[in-house]
Amino acid sequence: MDNLSDDLRALFNAPICPYCATLYDPEHYDEVDECARCSNCGRTYQVAAEHRPQQAHTPQDDPLSAAAQSDSLAQFREEADRVSKAMMHQTAGGSYEMYERWFTEALEPTIDKLDPALRSQAIAIATELGYIDDPEIMAAGFGPGLCSISGIDENYCHCGRHP
Template sequence: MKDGEHGIILMEALMDKLSDDLRALFNAPMCPYCATLYDPEQYDEVDECARCSNCGRTYQVAAEQRPSQPDSPQEAPLSEPAQTDALAQFREEVDRISKDMMRQTTGGSYEMYERWFTEALEPTIDKLDPALRSQAIAIATELGYIDDPEVMAAGFGPGLCSISGIDETYCHCGRHP
């Protein structure tokens, strides 16, 4: 084989690799607002959409691009009876606190329920064994627990009552004109 032929074969291999890389790049999902490539870690299973790491907007991602869903922690059999008992007791406590918060927030917004539920549940989660906390948070999230400190710190927003989370024009708390 001559050096020229070897160079041509090498160049063809490089071009094929470049073509494959470009095909992968242009077929990969990206944010339709700012063209940032999709990051599977930014996918939200609850909302079934991705959040752009650059502009923060959400967008849909094809099913084959979504990260695989791990088995739900409450469905996976736990090896130690003590852990199973602790999670069962936690589940009962979460249900009780959820029902209490539903009664207390009747007439308010769902966001108010989420915040009050999260605040009421924090001490219970803090008492759990650290090895069980991720499973406990997954259980609590199904009932409205907010696991994002930024969301909790943000408040309800302008024009919304800080108590009920309802538009101040329609709020029934009596603090607005």
């Protein structure tokens, strides 16, 4: 009889959807929005903290120390400066747009290797040097009438591929 009482107590103390009275399912809890989504009607509602699923602790969730962030960003700034100078050398005589594209392509692997918490700061640093953060601009190309290699007007381009 005690087991039945405990089961009934657990059942009646468990959260239910206030819209359709469906029993709460911990698998439908959204940690980002901090609410549950009803499996029946799809509406969201608040759940008491004791009924929320336990979150697994992952080392990735630990924020980097301020010193580690500073060191990582300093190293990134040095790498971005090095890549920038190399791309300036490589694109000498071309357009600034060509430099931006080549610089962005060369720096993307370095940004991808960074901790996700530091990427926005790294992109801000790289943007000062000509990094293109907008994927639509990168996909657009140089445009009609411009050389696909140098980005210069085809009538004045020095690459030798134009009539």
